[in-house]
Amino acid sequence: MIARLPALAPWAPALGMLALLATPAAARPPGPAGLCAAWPEAAACAEQRLSCDACHTTPPARDVFGQSVEAALAPGAPRPLSDEAFAAALPAALAAVADEDADGDGHGNRAELAAGTDPADAGSVPGGQGPTRCARSTNPRWDVCGYDAEYAWRKLNLDVCGQQPDYALLQTFRGLDTAGQDQALSESLVSCLASEFWRGRDGVLWRLAHAKIRPLQAIKAGRGAGPVPLADYDHDYALFAYTQSGERDARDVLLADYHVRVSAGAPTTYTQVDTLAGQQTPAGRRNGMLTTRWFFVINTMFTAVPRTTAAQAYRAYLGLDIAHSEGLVAPDAPLVDYDDKGITAPACAACHETLDPLSYPFSRYWGIAGGLTAAYDPSRMQRFGAEEGARIQEVPEAGHLFGQPVADLNAWARVAADSDAFAQATVRDYWRILVGHDPLPQEEDEFEALWRAFGPEHGYRVERMLQALVRTEAYGVP
Amino acid sequence: MSRELKVGLLALALALSAGCDDGGGSATPAGDAAIGGTGGAGGRAGPAGGRRWRAGGRRGRRGRAVLAAARGRGGTGGAPPVIPESYASLKNNLRFKAADRLKADWSRALGLEPRLLCNELNLFDCIDTIHTVALGGVDAYQAGIYRPFEATTVTAPMIVERVALNACKASVDRDLSQPQQAVFLGELRYDGQGRLVDLAGADVADYIARHYRRILLREPTDAEVGHLRQLYTDVAAQGGDAPAYDWAILMCFSVLTSTESLFY
Known part of the structure; x- marks a missing residue:
């Protein structure tokens, strides 16, 4: 039990059922x-x-x-x-x-x-799939052998604006020279990225955020509140959409020390604010999507060692799913079973050597805890009794990410935001939206060039990266 | 979306498309060139004519039978069109537009507000509320479905048809009831019995072309125009009260549910 924990609301016992939904990362063979x-x-x-x-x-x-x-x-x-x-x-x-x-x-x-191809799939082979010859088509509608600007432009309009251009505009586009078409491509992308379809409530950016936020209307607070209003995930959607738009640094998704307010109706507007009702984390301890009230409510819930929280952060923002044995990097430090869960057993340690040190920096933030919900509390672990584990109060705030020591969640977020994994995961998210699938073996070179450029060339601006993405062969060759 | 299901949905859309460019359909009637001569009594009807146009009963069921019959007479006998090898894309990355893009793009194409495309029981939006997941959308807040299914659902083709039929009816009704805001009607001429005045006329070709331009962003081929003229003959042969009205809906439907419209 939690010692000196503020009294919970009468519906708290029902929330115990929610805790059962938490999915601790299962151990896997090595x-x-x-x-x-x-x-x-x-x-x-x-x-x-x-x-x-x-x-x-x-x-x-x-x-x-x-x-x-x-x-x-x-x-x-x-x-x-x-x-x-x-x-x-x-x-x-x-x-x-x-x-x-x-x-x-x-x-x-x-x-x-x-x-990077699949040795169990005959259709997945190094150097490309299927036929390799390219016969220039006599069909005037498509250039299937090279970058087809009209195809890319029409597709871009559908992917980002949600609709094709009209016929007259298409005729105008066809009349442009190569440079003019390239310019039109850029301008259309800029225009569409400002569309409600892309950045508005329930638009593409919101849909991209679903798997990261994992909303549950039953416990939503604020607009459209559910029967047990615990936190308002609209704040999370707003913060995510804000960081991915407006030429902002996408790393703010993990680093923002601010909140974002979203308008109730269309057109959707986002406003950066210092405080929001229900958000308790002080600015100096905020780390974007990792420290919102919703993130701790839905992931940490009542757990002392917030493994699910860390695993979700790793999966959602770094693209590494420990449940699929991804991103297992054991630090050069002994694994300690602070909460008596048996994690040092060899079958468990394979994952927990990575997961537990990943979790410690999240341990100073409360989950569902009445008036302390989602608050930062340096003494949080001291408030748990021995029934949570003989050494539960010894859980450190410092941990490891990618095998690298991190003093707290601020450091965790900084290492994460500057990592290759973050660039890969972010670019992969948008690749899936625009290209329609994960990078294929024959697309890996373009994908790698794109994520490697995300920081140094694109300044972590999604808009700049997308300008490059729509000019790839993967996107523009029919 | 699995390749098998993608191909299945694609094949269904192909089969529904009476305007396929297979070169085996009826040729453009020679009378095309003589169209401008007709007029007068066949001129565009006002609101009364519009009501007359809409007097037919059980149009949807009859229309589907007509589409099926039209397919049966197609030059390829229902077989998929032969695509020359040199036309093939090496990428083969055809994607279903899915719920949100379908809604936005059909709204643009038909000039209808998104909310007017289709409503179940006149209460619930077909795409946003009732059939979202089946159309490749998500239901994150209530059902915890955060990502679209990789495979198209088995009901997706039926829902696409349902939405398209509703949307086309709404489009035709809008053109008739609000001629000043008509998107497709143009100079299409029909008479007091709800029939087209001159099937071979330029007004009919123009009416068809307007759909191709708005929905597919291109001009129709002669073969496609021929197919859709033939569709009118087949509809009229069913003996409904308003064959031009029925045809207008089904012609729109056939273009809207074509492979070219549904995939990108």
Whole structure:
């Protein structure tokens, strides 16, 4: 129980049910880590995104590559293998199948993983998919062999404005020379990025934020409040949309020390403010979307060690899902089981070595706690009793992110915002919206160039990055 | 969206599209050139004519039968059109417009406010409220569906049809009841019996072309115009009270639900 916790509202017991919905990251066998240790050149390892999908369809079911590894893994040894036996046998098994071609597409397994293609999918091959010849079409409507400015322009209007241009405007566009069409592309993008369809309430930016915010109307406060109003996620949507628009630094999504008020009706307007009703975190302890009232209510809830909160931050803003064994980077420090959850067991430690140090900087922010909800409290851990764990009060505020020590959540957010993972995750979000899928192997070069330019060239401005994105071959070749 | 379902939805849209450019349909009537001569009694009807135009019953059901019949007479016998190899895209990245883009783009194309496209029971917006998820949208706040399904739902084609039919009816009704705000009507001539005055006339070709320009942003081919003229003949043969009205809705429907309109 929480000692000296302010009295909770009468409906608090019902909220206990919500706590059951919290999904702690489940431990996984050390497969991804073992594969990355053996084949560090694998593209997904370099991005810290290698997951169970490398060998499994839906674990424990294996794809054809996983079946090859399984056949070569400690042959004759009784199943199931312990995690220790699995980890010991994995290097030899991988060596045995490295040059094999599980999916029969003519490319070896190891070469495929190095190229970022799927060794279990014959349609996924290094250097591109499908036919490679390009016959220039006599169809005047499309240039399927090169960047088709009209195609890109019409698509841009649909993706960002929600609708095509009208016929007369299209005729005008067709009459422009190459430079004129390029200029029109830029101007249309600028115009559409200011549209209600893109930045307005329930527009594209709001929809992009859904999986990050994970709204639940039943506990919403403010406009359209639910029956148990705990926090207003409109604040989160507003902050997210604000940071992604108006030529603002997108890292503010993790660094903002301000709040954003959204208008009730259309056209949607966003106003930066210093305070908002219900937001308790002092400015010096604010870190954008990571420290809103809603974020702590929906993720931390009643937990002492806020692992779900950290895992959601890692997933939503850095694109790394620990539940899929992504982004596992164990710091050079011992793992301590402060809350007696058994996390030091080898099967659990594979993930918790990353997750727990990731969580500590979030531990000074309350979840659902009556008048303290979402407040920063340096003494928070001292308010928990021994029933939460024999060493619960020893949980440090300092932790690790990407194996790097961070003193508190401010430092956590700074390291996160400046990381390659943040640039990749942000650019990937918009790539999915505009291109319609994750970067394909043949699109990886363009994708990498885009996220690498996000900071140095685009100044973390989404608008500038999108100007480059709509000029990629991935976007503009029909 | 899985490739199989994408292809399935695409095939359905193709099948619904009476105006496919397969080159196998009826040719443009030779009478096209002589159109301007008719007029007078066949001139555009006022509000009374509009009401007369809308007098037909059970139009939707009859219309679908006519579309099916028209397909049966198509030059390719229902087989998908043959696309020359040199036209193929190596990207093959065709995307369904899905709920929000469908709504915004159809609203623009038909010149209707988004809320007027389709309402179930005249109360609930078909796209925003009732069929959002099935059309590739999300229901984040109530159902916790934060991302669209990767595959198109099995009901999506039916919902697309439903919305398109409602939207086209609203568009035609708007043109008739508010001629000064008409988007498509132009100089289309119909008589007191709700029939087109001259099917081969330039006014009919222009009416068809207006739909292609607004919905597909291009001119129709001769074959497409021919198909849609034939559609009128088929509709009129059903013996309804207002064949021009029925045809106008179904012609709009066929263009709006074409592959070219639904995907990008």
